[in-house]
Amino acid sequence: MQREVHCISHDINILQHVFYLFDWSEYTQKILNIIVNQNNLYLSEVDKMNRIILTADHSLMTEFRNIALFGFFSCSPVQYVPEILYDRLFAPLVPSDNGRARFAQYGLRKVEATLAKGFKDYEVVTVHPHYLDRFFNGASVVGLTVMDPLGIGPVTSSFAFGSNLTPYNRKKFLDLLNSIKGKDCRIVVGGSCAWQLAEREDLPIDHILIGEFERDGVAVFEEILNGTDTRVFYLRKPDPDEITSIMNPSINGLVEISRGCPRKCSYCEVASRKRDIPIGQIKKEVRINAEAGHSFAWLHAEDVLLYGCNSRKLEPDVDEVIELFKEVLRAKGVKSAGTTHFSLSAVAATPELIEKLSEITGKGWHGVQPGIETGSPKLMKKYMKNKVKPFRADEWPDVVVYAIEILNKYHWFPACTLLVGLPEETEEDVEMTIRLVEKLDKCHCILAPLFYVPLGALRNVGSMFSMKKATPTHCRLIYECWRHNLKEFSQGIWRATSDMNPLLRLICSFLVKVGSREILSNLRNILSRNENLAS
Numbered sequence: 070m071q072r073e074v075h076c077i078s079h080d081i082n083i084l085q086h087v088f089y090l091f092d093w094s095e096y097t098q099k100i101l102n103i104i105v106n107q108n109n110l111y112l113s114e115v116d117k118m119n120r121i122i123l124t125a126d127h128s129l130m131t132e133f134r135n136i137a138l139f140g141f142f143s144c145s146p147v148q149y150v151p152e153i154l155y156d157r158l159f160a161p162l163v164p165s166d167n168g169r170a171r172f173a174q175y176g177l178r179k180v181e182a183t184l185a186k187g188f189k190d191y192e193v194v195t196v197h198p199h200y201l202d203r204f205f206n207g208a209s210v211v212g213l214t215v216m217d218p219l220g221i222g223p224v225t226s227s228f229a230f231g232s233n234l235t236p237y238n239r240k241k242f243l244d245l246l247n248s249i250k251g252k253d254c255r256i257v258v259g260g261s262c263a264w265q266l267a268e269r270e271d272l273p274i275d276h277i278l279i280g281e282f283e284r285d286g287v288a289v290f291e292e293i294l295n296g297t298d299t300r301v302f303y304l305r306k307p308d309p310d311e312i313t314s315i316m317n318p319s320i321n322g323l324v325e326i327s328r329g330c331p332r333k334c335s336y337c338e339v340a341s342r343k344r345d346i347p348i349g350q351i352k353k354e355v356r357i358n359a360e361a362g363h364s365f366a367w368l369h370a371e372d373v374l375l376y377g378c379n380s381r382k383l384e385p386d387v388d389e390v391i392e393l394f395k396e397v398l399r400a401k402g403v404k405s406a407g408t409t410h411f412s413l414s415a416v417a418a419t420p421e422l423i424e425k426l427s428e429i430t431g432k433g434w435h436g437v438q439p440g441i442e443t444g445s446p447k448l449m450k451k452y453m454k455n456k457v458k459p460f461r462a463d464e465w466p467d468v469v470v471y472a473i474e475i476l477n478k479y480h481w482f483p484a485c486t487l488l489v490g491l492p493e494e495t496e497e498d499v500e501m502t503i504r505l506v507e508k509l510d511k512c513h514c515i516l517a518p519l520f521y522v523p524l525g526a527l528r529n530v531g532s533m534f535s536m537k538k539a540t541p542t543h544c545r546l547i548y549e550c551w552r553h554n555l556k557e558f559s560q561g562i563w564r565a566t567s568d569m570n571p572l573l574r575l576i577c578s579f580l581v582k583v584g585s586r587e588i589l590s591n592l593r594n595i596l597s598r599n600e601n602l603a604s
């Protein structure tokens with residue numbers, strides 16, 4: 070019998086690959102799921118003892134073909150980007166190993182590792198979202214991680230230009246929720262933007278966890294398994310020694326090197342005490358990812374250049390950062406390393422650090438996401454005075470230009486955010502930002518104008534910005550940013566997709582160019598409408 074089950078499993082695996090090659094439609098998957106469920110395939114006796122299923126929606130369980138910019142497609146409206154292109158071209162799902170996710174969103178891996186401290190390993194399973202049905206046998210809780218589940222975060226709302234369009238991150242989250250609704254399981258949601266759901270009692274969610282998981286997570290899950298009625302849990306921040314290493318590979322080889330951000334901008338949710346992760350723990354996670362095939366270690370912090378920094382002026386500790394990268398690159402199987410975020414002020418304060426990092430990490434362009442936010446020293450001083458450190462707020466526009474020139478010189482390509490609609494922003498502030506954008510015309514970078522959303526310490530200050538509130542000056546700023554981006558996309562998309570197969574590369578490049586032209590032409594219309602109204 071055991072042998073028979075293995076044979077059927079093997080055949081199903083082959084079938085999956087065949088369907089995938091031609092058309093891995095939902096219909097074929099459903100048929101396979103029925104066969105698998107009826108035969109209880111893949112589920113060993115141990116698998117049937119899962120009590121907690123962990124997963125995330127499609128928008129968080131994709132590697133975006135290892136092209137960071139494709140991540141923005143999760144913020145794009147369903148009405149403009151056909152789902153087949155999102156699912157197959159830009160954001161194919163991670164592979165599965167008999168229904169388990171081979172790679173999972175980093176936060177989900179942290180939850181998995183933390184729960185392993187309080188539960189037996191067979192009680193917790195991280196599942197690929199397409200194969201959830203196979204694991205409901207006996208499970209009592211399904212835990213979902215989210216990043217922007219309702220699509221109302223600054224990036225997503227900016228991509229929809231404040232309209233009522235449905236972004237993919239929202240659609241995919243609601244699709245997943247609907248697919249679980251009605252199962253005999255409690256639904257628990259946590260993650261960086263779980264707060265969005267706290268007041269949505271209309272959604273089929275039993276418990277919401279707000280905050281970092283490591284300190285209180287196990288106790289909260291025990292309470293949930295014991296049948297608590299508490300709907301929203303607020304979790305305390307862990308100390309560095311409570312932050313557990315992931316046990317299984319993460320998406321894109323992401324590894325957290327530091328948590329929290331000492332720059333503490335008023336509008337930011339992650340502004341909090343910085344906690345550096347010890348190098349030994351970082352290397353352990355890098356090795357886990359490398360063994361699974363990620364030879365690129367993607368180091369994450371809100372400001373990677375502040376790793377090991379204890380200076381009150383927030384001047385990077387060059388030796389600490391270089392040592393970190395050298396150690397990571399010594400890990401078996403690692404060929405290169407990159408970063409998610411660092412600040413322009415840290416770059417301008419220590420250009421020699423960027424030069425050394427480029428020498429260590431090797432040839433080719435590296436991406437990074439810093440924040441420009443505004444060209445107005447007044448707004449910098451009011452809302453982000455630490456972001457400019459070790460410089461003064463009035464030096465900010467020069468710091469930005471200098472830092473981006475340094476980055477380009479050493480082959481770093483920054484995708485920079487700008488904030489539109491901060492409380493008390495004046496026309497003069499916006500004009501200053503436009504002048505800064507014009508100074509960056511010759512630099513290689515993306516300029517992503519994001520709409521202000523009241524968050525962090527400004528949670529109760531002002532209201533969400535939208536195109537309806539945009540003055541002609543705002544429109545001009547947004548237009549100038551997208552004009553710059555279109556030029557960059559046209560020049561850079563071919564290079565950015567160099568690892569893709571030629572046909573996909575052609576299609577992606579074409580669609581990205583057409584998409585940005587479309588955005589630009591819409592903006593041109595809005596701009597001329599606004600100017601007509603103003604005159």
Ligand code: SF4
Pocket residue numbers: 330331332333334337338339340341371412440453456
């Ligand atoms: S620098 Fe960035 S991550 Fe840090 S507090 Fe400011 S906005 Fe948040």
